[in-house]
Amino acid sequence: MGVEHSPTHLFADLDVEVHPDHPLGKDTWFGVGGQADMMVRPRQESALTELVRRCHEHEIRLRIFGNGANLLIADEGVDGIVLRLDHPNFKEVRYNLDGGVEAMKAMAGADMARTLNESVRRGLSGLLQMAGIPASIGGAIRMNAGGAFGSIGDSVHSVGCIDPRGALVVYPADELKMGYRETNIPEGVVLWAAFNLEPDDPKLLRERLLEIFQYKKTTQPMADSSAGCAFKNPVDPATGDRVSAGALIDRAGLKEHRIGSASVSRVHGNFLVVDTGGSAGDVIRLMEEVRASVQEAHGIRLHNEVVVWSRS
Ligand SMILES: Cc1cc2nc3c(=O)[nH]c(=O)nc-3n(C[C@H](O)[C@H](O)[C@H](O)COP(=O)(O)OP(=O)(O)OC[C@H]3O[C@@H](n4cnc5c(N)ncnc54)[C@H](O)[C@@H]3O)c2cc1C
Numbered sequence: 023m024g025v026e027h028s029p030t031h032l033f034a035d036l037d038v039e040v041h042p043d044h045p046l047g048k049d050t051w052f053g054v055g056g057q058a059d060m061m062v063r064p065r066q067e068s069a070l071t072e073l074v075r076r077c078h079e080h081e082i083r084l085r086i087f088g089n090g091a092n093l094l095i096a097d098e099g100v101d102g103i104v105l106r107l108d109h110p111n112f113k114e115v116r117y118n119l120d121g122g123v124e125a126m127k128a129m130a131g132a133d134m135a136r137t138l139n140e141s142v143r144r145g146l147s148g149l150l151q152m153a154g155i156p157a158s159i160g161g162a163i164r165m166n167a168g169g170a171f172g173s174i175g176d177s178v179h180s181v182g183c184i185d186p187r188g189a190l191v192v193y194p195a196d197e198l199k200m201g202y203r204e205t206n207i208p209e210g211v212v213l214w215a216a217f218n219l220e221p222d223d224p225k226l227l228r229e230r231l232l233e234i235f236q237y238k239k240t241t242q243p244m245a246d247s248s249a250g251c252a253f254k255n256p257v258d259p260a261t262g263d264r265v266s267a268g269a270l271i272d273r274a275g276l277k278e279h280r281i282g283s284a285s286v287s288r289v290h291g292n293f294l295v296v297d298t299g300g301s302a303g304d305v306i307r308l309m310e311e312v313r314a315s316v317q318e319a320h321g322i323r324l325h326n327e328v329v330v331w332s333r334s
Pocket residue numbers: 051085086087088089090091092093107130154155156157158159160161162163164165166167168169203210211212213242243244248249250251329
């Protein structure tokens with residue numbers, strides 16, 4: 023890529039904010055890790071689609087940052103462009119109670135917790151399974167975030183994405199495969215998601231929300247710096263069943279195991295937590311050690327749920 027195609031030059035005519043050398047690690051829930059060579063915040067959908075198209079055309083790596091709740095940024099930082107959809111235009115949530123099934127449409131940058139609270143306040147059920155899961159709508163869709171109470175895919179009506187060529191592609195629910203912490207949505211930017219929500223009693227919904235939140239607070243170290251579960255629950259090759267990664271980690275004797283600033287949580291074996299001012303390198307080393315110990319103890323390989331970004 024020549025100087026005339028350096029990212030700053032490439033986006034100069036677009037309605038975007040450009041932040042060179044942005045300290046990205048501190049924006050994540052881990053709160054550790056290095057900088058983004060360039061963070062770009064579009065202000066308009068047209069600027070976003072053109073940005074995506076130009077990155078593709080000039081082979082510039084584009085990564086999308088949601089709420090940073092499932093990301094670990096390597097200490098040496100990340101190259102290419104990091105895209106953040108936090109302008110109010112990308113946080114809008116619209117309700118369409120008269121319109122039948124498409125009851126709510128949220129832009130990718132909308133905050134999951136706020137969206138859930140507002141739907142409960144309006145007496146609409148369908149998103150309670152997302153209680154206590156920090157996310158943007160786009161990040162939750164990309165990960166099909168969820169847990170014991172269901173996943174976000176359960177109530178999806180359709181998802182709108184910008185493909186690498188800058189075109190909007192809409193996926194209706196029957197074309198989506200929302201699996202365990204994964205989807206069949208191809209590479210690109212999730213722009214919005216529409217949900218089927220059902221009218222319900224706001225008081226009962228609020229009580230249920232608090233119940234789920236309370237359950238999470240007692241079973242997960244919500245106040246520590248983490249990205250939630252570090253590993254996906256693996257399939258036990260002996261039985262073909264999915265087993266709890268946290269239980270495997272505990273049974274391998276790793277509870278509270280520490281490497282430098284990173285440790286296995288005492289509350290939940292699959293939460294790796296890091297001290298304030300710690301390093302991503304410690305978390306990465308701990309992940310590798312946990313993976314090796316579980317493999318040795320149980321013959322089962324753990325795969326990352328946390329997405330790790332490092333230089334290409
Ligand atoms: C305390 C805590 C508890 C948690 N509990 C749970 C839980 O119970 N269940 C669960 O599933 N997860 C849990 N997590 C993990 C996290 O909440 C989810 O993975 C969530 O979906 C991450 O959303 P995000 O917006 O923060 O995405 P990010 O962390 O910013 O990004 C995650 C991935 O999504 C991609 N992405 C983000 N936005 C977009 C977009 N608009 N278009 C395309 N790709 C995008 C990113 O590029 C990256 O690959 C927890 C995390 C924490 C810190």
